[in-house]
Amino acid sequence: MRKDNLRKNILCKRFLSCFCIAAMLFSSGCGSSAAAADRTASFTSQNGSGDVLADPAPGQAASDLASGQVAGQAASEQETPPGLLEDASLQEKEADAGAADQTLTNPSANENSISYVGDLSSADGEIDVDLTTLSSVVIYSVVFNMMQKPEDYIGKKIRIFGNYSTAYEEQNDVRYHACIIQDATQCCAQGIEFELTDDYVFPDDYPEVWDEIVVVGTFDIYKDGGSTYCTLRNAHLE
Amino acid sequence: MIQKLMDAFQFPFVRYAVIVGVLIALCSSLLGVVLVLKRFSFIGDGLSHVAFGAMAVASVANLTNDMILILPVTIISAVLLLKGGHNSKIKGDAAIAMISVSALAFGYLLMNIFSASPNITGDVCSTLFGSKSLLTLTSEKVIICYILSFIVLIVFTVFYNKIFAVTFDENFAKASGVKADAYNLIVAVIIAVIIVIAMNLVGSLLISALVIFPALSSMRLFNSFRSVTICSVILSVVCSFSGIIISIISGTPVGSTIVAVQVVVFGICSLIGAIKK
Numbered sequence: 001m002r003k004d005n006l007r008k009n010i011l012c013k014r015f016l017s018c019f020c021i022a023a024m025l026f027s028s029g030c031g032s033s034a035a036a037a038d039r040t041a042s043f044t045s046q047n048g049s050g051d052v053l054a055d056p057a058p059g060q061a062a063s064d065l066a067s068g069q070v071a072g073q074a075a076s077e078q079e080t081p082p083g084l085l086e087d088a089s090l091q092e093k094e095a096d097a098g099a100a101d102q103t104l105t106n107p108s109a110n111e112n113s114i115s116y117v118g119d120l121s122s123a124d125g126e127i128d129v130d131l132t133t134l135s136s137v138v139i140y141s142v143v144f145n146m147m148q149k150p151e152d153y154i155g156k157k158i159r160i161f162g163n164y165s166t167a168y169e170e171q172n173d174v175r176y177h178a179c180i181i182q183d184a185t186q187c188c189a190q191g192i193e194f195e196l197t198d199d200y201v202f203p204d205d206y207p208e209v210w211d212e213i214v215v216v217g218t219f220d221i222y223k224d225g226g227s228t229y230c231t232l233r234n235a236h237l238e
Numbered sequence: 239m240i241q242k243l244m245d246a247f248q249f250p251f252v253r254y255a256v257i258v259g260v261l262i263a264l265c266s267s268l269l270g271v272v273l274v275l276k277r278f279s280f281i282g283d284g285l286s287h288v289a290f291g292a293m294a295v296a297s298v299a300n301l302t303n304d305m306i307l308i309l310p311v312t313i314i315s316a317v318l319l320l321k322g323g324h325n326s327k328i329k330g331d332a333a334i335a336m337i338s339v340s341a342l343a344f345g346y347l348l349m350n351i352f353s354a355s356p357n358i359t360g361d362v363c364s365t366l367f368g369s370k371s372l373l374t375l376t377s378e379k380v381i382i383c384y385i386l387s388f389i390v391l392i393v394f395t396v397f398y399n400k401i402f403a404v405t406f407d408e409n410f411a412k413a414s415g416v417k418a419d420a421y422n423l424i425v426a427v428i429i430a431v432i433i434v435i436a437m438n439l440v441g442s443l444l445i446s447a448l449v450i451f452p453a454l455s456s457m458r459l460f461n462s463f464r465s466v467t468i469c470s471v472i473l474s475v476v477c478s479f480s481g482i483i484i485s486i487i488s489g490t491p492v493g494s495t496i497v498a499v500q501v502v503v504f505g506i507c508s509l510i511g512a513i514k515k
Contacts, residue, residue: 135242135485137489137491137492140373144374188363
């Protein structure tokens, strides 16, 4: 009888402990949808306000997003980011093709196959995501997250700090520009392609490869040849 | 510094990373006491290498969710290592070493021969040292970590007394009618689960630190199993949280920073223990 009571007592205590642990875990956000919470992933650096990324950019058709392609392309954290081609291996081509690049400096000029998703008319002057105030580990993670879930950042103004890289695609006669961010151990890199405004002329107004740059642009994705890529449009260098 | 931290915490994946990191540290510290007392401290290292090998196979096979392969393989290896220790021809530490290096070598070999990624070195480095894995967890992995941590906590809480008995004197526990083999199996499975999810926090090479240091630090301060376990949990959670925060602020690799904090705490606990004596 006493053993039964003791056993019941122990079981009750165990049950209470489990219930407390479960309550703690669920109150920490375990039960909430991670995907839904990820939509509030931005902030303004100037006023320190809370999340401002509440709604996607107007005109965005979520069904247009080839999320599988973008997610698939960025599935591996080490994968070459969409829209970013090799840099060092193409530096020789860059030197040879310098004169030919004057007319086509960014992929938006290749209007036949490119279709952007975001609507830049609604983007205001304030920076929505300022990565220059963060450490390298977090910057890398944010950019990785951008590649994983680009729909959360479309139309938002991004300021990013990294190293400049460029690559030239002969087939379409297009030059791509990117800002590369390396992680803490310097063994992995993420990058975001950017398209400077027409005020910039390659190569005079562009930095040298691997120069440190601060780029401000509006995040968008575009489709080219059936694949989806991420880019910062209407960008300028600070 | 505070502003940098606040800016980072605005991102939900950073918040999730901190929560997952704390949960992983909590789970690993619980089993750490059991492993240290059973003199199986290095099994974390061995199983993490097995998990690395399984991850390599999963990436070569282009599996969408590599947990499908990593978890069962690691669990089977844990069961073989822990249950076969007494009567096997190859004893504990030799078996761990054999399986560990074999899995590591074959894993790296497969990743090089059948490379599915443009940056193998980065993949390997990230998996071995956990430089940024925690902050780049996908939503699915976060949910899996939550569920597995919850299961580990429940199992340890429910079977606490039996695990205690099996840890200290397995033969006496068997003689008392406790199904020691079954509880050894449970411990093996839990260890494997913790190793798999802890790889996201500190990487394969540093998992042993996550398991061992909190237990050893606590043993410098307390003598009873319950006190050591509770202290181990507190130390592990504090070290993990501090390590993640320091990593976010200073931009250092997450795994290494956590282990560095644990080493410092171990030194402090040793000093306090020496003074107490």
